[in-house]
Amino acid sequence: MHNISGGVLGGDQLAVEVNVGPGAYAQLTSTSATRLYRSLPEAPPARQITQLQVAANGLLEYVPDALIPFAGARYQQQTRIQLASGAGLFYWETVAPGRIARGELFAYDLLQLQTEIVAIDKPIAIEHIKLEPQRHKLSSLARLGPYHYFCSFYICKVGLDAARWLQLEEELGALANQLTYPDEICWGVSTLTAHGLVIRALSKQHTHLPAGLLRFWNAATQRLYNREAHPPRKIN
Structure with a gap:
């Protein structure tokens, strides 16, 4: 069983809450980008707060x-993910x-993304990104260099020992090397403090990212769950 709820907090603030029950499975995506x-000059930044909870032995693919x-946008996003024993996350x-296409390359004012992943009440990943292209x-x-797009992909399964994660890091690292073309896209893989790893990419073109993410997703799903990944039809 899983529950999904959302609501407007007031002004330009949106709250999203997802709870995946014990042993349950849920896959969430968006209808489009x-x-x-x-943002209006006198208004505070638009804000989204997302709370994701996965109970024991559940699995969430988000x-x-x-x-x-867009040009002139100011946006803040806070995402907190809580994983119980045996819980999985993509x-x-x-x-x-x-x-x-409209010439709006880094024409926004503020993009602030905060992500925290907690496994059995202990933080295993904390990421803060704050980009202000009109100021820096x-x-x-020291930032994106010649690249325009970037992504982070967290893969977790609470309870696996460190040796399993190091082995998976090595396997996915080899895949990252295959998919990296320094003049177009760069991939990297590193383990978290426990229970997971993160994959990151910098790319000049968006078209390179979805196919690469699917390759990593499928490889990790095979290793962790002994099955193929089942992506949403729209990104197959």
């Missing part, structure tokens, strides 16, 4: 389409630079 519209911040976030150029080598 999330478009972040221009695989939304990309965030696309969760990715992909961020576009704007509406490229994202083409800096």
